Amino acid sequence: MFLFPVLAATTDRYTPRRVGHMGGAAAVQAGGLMAAKLRILSALCALVAAVIVVWQTNPAGPAAAGSVELRSTAAPLSDVSTTIKWPVVDTVNPRPFDPCEDIPLDVIQRIGLAYTPPSPEDGLRCHYDAGNYQMAVEAFVWRTYEATLPADAVELDVNGHRAAQYWIMKPTDWNDRWWVTCMVAFKTSYGLIQQSLFYSPIESPDKPDCLQTNLQRAHELSSFYKY
DSSP states (O other), X not given: OOOOOOOOSSOOTTSOOOXXXXXXXXXXXXXXXHHHHXXXXXXXXXXXXXXXXXXXXXXXXXXXXXXXOOOOTTSOOTTOOOBXXXXXXOOOOSOSOXXXXXXXXXXXXXXXXXXXXXXXXSXXXXXXXXXXXXXXXXXXXXXOHHHHOOTTOEEEEETTEEEEEEEEEOOOTTGGGSOEEEEEEEEOSSSEEEEEEEEOTTTOTTOXXXXXXXXXXXXXXXXXXXX
């Protein structure tokens, strides 16, 4: 008996399928087409990048009218109105009057303001001690006389100088626990001079007349002030 091999009609699922000749050619053709498209896309990207670089280097704009004039930096300028020797802003003497230095000590002692020695404070301010009250004289170069006066100030003449008198803290029930302060201000060419008198009702039971005493001291000191 002869046995002839019989081929299975269907392939087993574990048996790889053979790719025919026509199928392989189609795959090769598709791969070549994709490569060509990528080359075209790369070329377009490079072209766009080159255009952008050129545009940024030489942006398009209206041509400047006329020619460009070159000048030497050493050439003098004809329209200069100020120089380093002539400042734009006029300056004033920062210390036109220093009370602690310009008022003689014997004058301060004679009118009873040297219970303790005069002491300089911030700026151009000098503090005087009369025992039962205090006084301060200060010169201002950054503020005007008119801008300083309050609405209730009373202007008057002190030895031929324009001055004004006003309250800072009036003697009221509340202020009597702390300080009572009044002021005499003098108009000057550089600003003003302020002469203040102040005392504590607790430390000064006799309670000097603030306005009257300060005005009296103004008449005694005004001839030593610098206007």
